[in-house]
Amino acid sequence: MKALTATADDRVITFAEVAEPAPAAGQAVIAVDAFSVNRGDFFALTGVYGTDPEPGHIPGQDVTGRILQAAADGSGPAAGTRVIAHAAGGGWAERVAVTTDAIAELPEGLPATAAATLPLAGLTALRLIRRAGDLNGKRLLITGATGGVGHLVVELALATGATVTAVTATRERGQRLADFGARIITEIDETAGQFDLIMESVGGDTFTAALARLVPGGTVIWFGQAGREPIRLDFFALFGVTPFTLHHFPHWVSDRTDAEDLAELVRLAATGVIHPELGRTADWAETATVLTDLVGRRIRGNAALTIA
Incomplete structure (x- = not known):
């Protein structure tokens, strides 16, 4: 063959x-x-x-x-x-x-x-949302939001009641997510707000800038390094968000099989929850x-x- x-x-x-x-x-x-x-x-x-x-x-x-x-x-x-x-x-x-x-x-x-x-991107997005727990009423900042995983995370988070701010390369690229109900920014410095949860997938300076927007006691789920630049953490600079929780997220760690989660993704797509x-x-x-x-x-x- x-x-x-x-x-x-x-x-x-x-x-x-x-x-x-x-x-x-x-x-x-x-x-x-x-x-x-x-x-x-x-x-x-x-x-x-x-x-x-x-x-x-x-x-x-x-x-x-x-x-x-x-x-x-x-x-x-x-x-x-x-x-x-x-x-x-x-x-x-x-x-x-x-x-x-x-x-x-x-x-x-x-x-x-x-x-x-759907498989890799969808399994990652679904398990990220599951890892985040109850998102109803929570403020979420997600970087790399127009990537294969990011746009599904945005839709799933909005469906669970989160307020979502999505960081995209351009506003044009983020328009589809804005239509779903997300707030679109192209630079993290555009927002002075704080977030209960950050989902970060770029790395480098983007990670540092996003972390500075976390509420004290908030959570960061780190699920990628698309920029291929390692993160940098300054112990003293983190006093403003301390204590906080950092999860290094691998998509393949799950208590459900891929078959079970693929069936869930198919259902979500068929019913218009995700696109x-x-x-x-x-x-x-x-x-x-x-x-x-x-x-x-x-x-x-x-x-x-x-x-x-």
């Missing part, structure tokens, strides 16, 4: 003929209709996380398609079922084997391309270009690639 694989040169990925997936007993084989790409995929492919990918490795986490071969142990959806899945790699291919605890049924009413943007933002749709032959544009912030929200 055909797949996109990691290379050892500056092409990052290339098409290759690879072996068909060999599923374990608890895995189903999915015929992929569409997949989504994330900034983290690019970082992994370019060694940002500290290790280079093995040449021939097939990336890809976020997929939609149909079950081609049901799991041998009887778990998960039956053959022919339309599904959404969070794969542990291998998703940028015509077919992929995925454990059934990371697969959920996808209703016909949700387009494959929009749904494909996946599909900034670009393209054929999977354009994956390298789409990745570059996503990292360069030339795509708002998420991008999806289709396999004919």
Whole structure:
């Protein structure tokens, strides 16, 4: 079958003929209709996380398609079922084997391309909101708000009764979130207010500026470092917000399976609570270009690639 694989040169990925997936007993084989790409995929492919990918490795986490071969142990959806899945790699291919605890049924009413943007970004957003606890009446500041995770967090937080201030690169990029009810700022210094909760995903000076807006006793959930600059904390400068709680948030730590949370995301999308933002749709032959544009912030929200 055909797949996109990691290379050892500056092409990052290339098409290759690879072996068909060999599923374990608890895995189903999915015929992929569409997949989504994330900034983290690019970082992994370019060694940002500290290790280079093995040449021939097939990336890809976020997929939609149909079950081609049901799991041998009887778990998960039956053959022919339309599904959404969070794969542990291998998703940028015509077919992929995925454990059934990371697969959920996808209703016909949700387009494959929009749904494909939900797994990684949606699981992260849903678990961030769950980690934050009761947000009703709380004042939330979120940075990187127009990214794949950020815009879903904004919608979910608004739906739970929070007052949301979203930091975006431009007001134009933030207009969609403003339409949902968020206050849009382009610099944290634009607000003199204080916040009960900060969700920070940029790092560097942005983290420092956001922390200065926290109420004493407030909470910071740190869920990314998109600016690739480490944070800097000054013990003495923090007396104004002390005591405060800082959570380092990994999206994969959860007491619910991916399948359970994917089913919840599908329900939220189907009922209009969240609206996946599909900034670009393209054929999977354009994956390298789409990745570059996503990292360069030339795509708002998420991008999806289709396999004919």
